[in-house]
Amino acid sequence: MVIAILLFAFLSTSPVSAQTSPLERAYGERMAMRALDQRCNFFETGPRRALAGFAAQARGAALRAGTSADLLSLIARQATQKAATKSCVDPAIRAEAARVIEAHRGWRGQMSSQYPGLARTWHVDRSGTDSWRAVQETGSGTRAGFIASQATLAFAVETPDVNAAGARLFLRDVGRLGAPKAGQKLVVPLRVGTNTFVASQRRNADSRERFNGPPRPGTMLIFPDETTRAVLHADPRDSFEVEITSRTGQITRMVVEVGDIVAAFAFAAEF
Numbered sequence: 578m579v580i581a582i583l584l585f586a587f588l589s590t591s592p593v594s595a596q597t598s599p600l601e602r603a604y605g606e607r608m609a610m611r612a613l614d615q616r617c618n619f620f621e622t623g624p625r626r627a628l629a630g631f632a633a634q635a636r637g638a639a640l641r642a643g644t645s646a647d648l649l650s651l652i653a654r655q656a657t658q659k660a661a662t663k664s665c666v667d668p669a670i671r672a673e674a675a676r677v678i679e680a681h682r683g684w685r686g687q688m689s690s691q692y693p694g695l696a697r698t699w700h701v702d703r704s705g706t707d708s709w710r711a712v713q714e715t716g717s718g719t720r721a722g723f724i725a726s727q728a729t730l731a732f733a734v735e736t737p738d739v740n741a742a743g744a745r746l747f748l749r750d751v752g753r754l755g756a757p758k759a760g761q762k763l764v765v766p767l768r769v770g771t772n773t774f775v776a777s778q779r780r781n782a783d784s785r786e787r788f789n790g791p792p793r794p795g796t797m798l799i800f801p802d803e804t805t806r807a808v809l810h811a812d813p814r815d816s817f818e819v820e821i822t823s824r825t826g827q828i829t830r831m832v833v834e835v836g837d838i839v840a841a842f843a844f845a846a847e848f
Contacts, residue, residue: 600639601652607632609656610677617665619674623847624681630843631680634692637813637837641695643759646812690844694836696762701845707785707792710845711838715831720784721819723845724799730846732808733799734831735782740824741796742779747771747818748807757815763832765818774804809842811835 782795
């Protein structure tokens with residue numbers, strides 16, 4: 578869900594402003610406010626996290642609509658440069674900061690949200706029914722996403738296979754394969770051009786229909802912090818593959834759409 582923040586036109590004097598789309602402008606405005614916060618320290622952790630999620634959501638939407646990453650980088654640089662000319666005590670600036678804080682209050686008050694992609698949706702639930710916070714259903718009873726783990730969030734996958742023994746995740750290496758194209762649904766990168774991450778923990782499945790209800794049969798495989806950081810830096814246009822191996826020799830392959838993973842993570846982190 579995109580939360581509207583009524584930021585002023587930071588890009589109004591930018592050389593690219595005449596060509597920017599509403600999605601590109603929204604991204605630039607949110608990046609400008611992030612730059613202002615870094616200099617003026619407007620926000621506490623919650624609003625700052627929310628603003629990062631809003632900016633990531635705008636960037637992902639623009640990329641999936643066909644905007645190039647280079648143009649978005651240019652827009653971000655120009656927005657940051659424009660923000661550097663603004664005073665921290667400017668009434669208009671402070672009013673915009675107050676709007677971000679108000680947007681965070683509404684965002685924080687929600688217990689659940691959805692972030693749809695081209696083919697899959699990130700479902701976020703902060704109610705604490707189980708350890709899952711942000712989930713993407715990947716078919717045949719498998720799911721991937723973030724679980725609450727020691728006051729932070731960790732990337733994990735779950736399968737109904739009680740004999741699942743391990744999992745590997747294959748993430749695009751942009752240096753070898755280049756960036757993904759917009760509009761591709763669940764197209765994973767070639768294995769020869771990926772970096773491999775291996776799950777570090779195994780435990781029983783934790784998905785529950787209700788709080789204190791029985792967990793479903795199956796296995797959860799949890800990846801280390803390095804993997805969580807890597808998937809959060811994946812391109813919003815991309816998908817990646819997870820391969821689960823079973824003690825019986827069975828191999829299960831899951832495809833996860835990156836989409837608005839950063840926005841989902843930011844929302845889920847407020848628990």
